Amino acid sequence: MTGHEQFADDLALYALDSLEGNERQALEQHLEQCAACRRELQLLRGDMALLSLSASGPAAPQRSRDRLLKAIAQEPKRADIETASRPLFGWLLWPASAAALVLLAVSIYLWREDVSISRQYASLQTQFNQQQSEVQHAQELLAMFTAPDAMHVTLVASQAKPQPQGKAMYLRDRGALLFMASNMNALPPQKVYELWLVPMTGTPIPAGTFKPNATGSAMVMDPPLPKGVEAKAFAVTIEAEGGSNTPTMPMVMVGSSG
Amino acid sequence: MSGAEAKSGKNDGALIAGIRAGDEAAMGQLYDRYSSMVYSVALRVLGDTGAAEDVLQDVFMQLWRRPEAFDSSRGQMGAWLSVIARHRAIDALRKRVPETDVTEIVVSVDPDLDDMAERSEALEKVRGALSTMPSQQRSALELAFFQGLTHSEIAKRLGEPLGTIKTRIRAGLLALRKAVAPA
Numbered sequence: 001m002t003g004h005e006q007f008a009d010d011l012a013l014y015a016l017d018s019l020e021g022n023e024r025q026a027l028e029q030h031l032e033q034c035a036a037c038r039r040e041l042q043l044l045r046g047d048m049a050l051l052s053l054s055a056s057g058p059a060a061p062q063r064s065r066d067r068l069l070k071a072i073a074q075e076p077k078r079a080d081i082e083t084a085s086r087p088l089f090g091w092l093l094w095p096a097s098a099a100a101l102v103l104l105a106v107s108i109y110l111w112r113e114d115v116s117i118s119r120q121y122a123s124l125q126t127q128f129n130q131q132q133s134e135v136q137h138a139q140e141l142l143a144m145f146t147a148p149d150a151m152h153v154t155l156v157a158s159q160a161k162p163q164p165q166g167k168a169m170y171l172r173d174r175g176a177l178l179f180m181a182s183n184m185n186a187l188p189p190q191k192v193y194e195l196w197l198v199p200m201t202g203t204p205i206p207a208g209t210f211k212p213n214a215t216g217s218a219m220v221m222d223p224p225l226p227k228g229v230e231a232k233a234f235a236v237t238i239e240a241e242g243g244s245n246t247p248t249m250p251m252v253m254v255g256s257s258g
Numbered sequence: 259m260s261g262a263e264a265k266s267g268k269n270d271g272a273l274i275a276g277i278r279a280g281d282e283a284a285m286g287q288l289y290d291r292y293s294s295m296v297y298s299v300a301l302r303v304l305g306d307t308g309a310a311e312d313v314l315q316d317v318f319m320q321l322w323r324r325p326e327a328f329d330s331s332r333g334q335m336g337a338w339l340s341v342i343a344r345h346r347a348i349d350a351l352r353k354r355v356p357e358t359d360v361t362e363i364v365v366s367v368d369p370d371l372d373d374m375a376e377r378s379e380a381l382e383k384v385r386g387a388l389s390t391m392p393s394q395q396r397s398a399l400e401l402a403f404f405q406g407l408t409h410s411e412i413a414k415r416l417g418e419p420l421g422t423i424k425t426r427i428r429a430g431l432l433a434l435r436k437a438v439a440p441a
Contacts, residue, residue: 009421009427010424013409016402016427017345017348018406018407018408018427019408020408039366042364042365042366043366044428045333045363045364045366046337046365046367046435047431047434047435048340048341049334049336049337049340049367050371050380050384050434050437051384052295052299052340053295053340053380053384054388055303056298057297057298058297058301059293060293064293064314065290065293067315068319069286069289071319072319075322075323
């Protein structure tokens, strides 16, 4: 569980540039860390492209085309800049030019043979980039949480029931948190567990919701948290689906940083 | 293959490569292919032909100056351009400095909107989905998309709670995605 479900509606508004203020900031922070939400954002922008189809109207007037072509003709020419040094060594470049022409011909042939290959390639490239970004993020997290200054806190059941256990690893300066739970009891319908960062002063800060899997295990990875908050403790409560802004007593689990 | 044939058959990638090399004819061809999509969105948002022509000019000039901003990993050219055009039109409507960096925009859409036949089919499905959408939902979606209102402005205008507006907008976009999804 990453807690990103809470951002689902905000993502659509963000795609439309209709999200403001703190909600926008919180989502942008989350997007930096959540590949699933970045992917959903791409899809939502695709949905916007679909909606733009409904605007289908008259063609642009010819004067717009003329205006554009006139304007680009007056722009500095890229090709001129790139080839400015060629006359001195032009004959040396002949074999390379021939090779480039052959490559171009082959490329056009291949493209005509199967247009879908380029689409598949683009799609695979996007997936590859996403996966690379996820791996990089995981490596950064691992490095952070194994750093000497990472605080490790073990949470245990506040009552003597059989062994639900949680482990929170928290980096105050970066506002980064990793929480792993095991032996968690099954939840009532339409309820979730919610993790809380209890600061030295002030009210508890929501740190993500989660539901245990069939074996009672769950994880909250890097929920959106403000940076620099010193934690007095971490706690878990049971809340209604979607989470809460204030903890509902009793605390199911609690662990202090001391 | 004659030069003319090669030109008429150029795909978007080849045209972008041409633009990178300063080929004005490649720019003209790309313009012919997508200007109506860009202009239609801008005109719908701005409701003024002169302002829509300015957005059209701006979008294609941006592509001319920074063709590297688009590569195939950003999605389909037509879909990408229409999203950029909508952003620029809203910026113009709200008289604000552009907030969105086009190099960061990636658009993922299932039907191939660069293919005329698929685009027409998708258009029919989108129109169908919009016509069957509850009117409040459609209003929220169109106010956000074509007028660039924030969710709080939409909530105020429609007299609905913020949460309801958020949910309606997202559900509206998802309904369009569902409408064009393969059966």
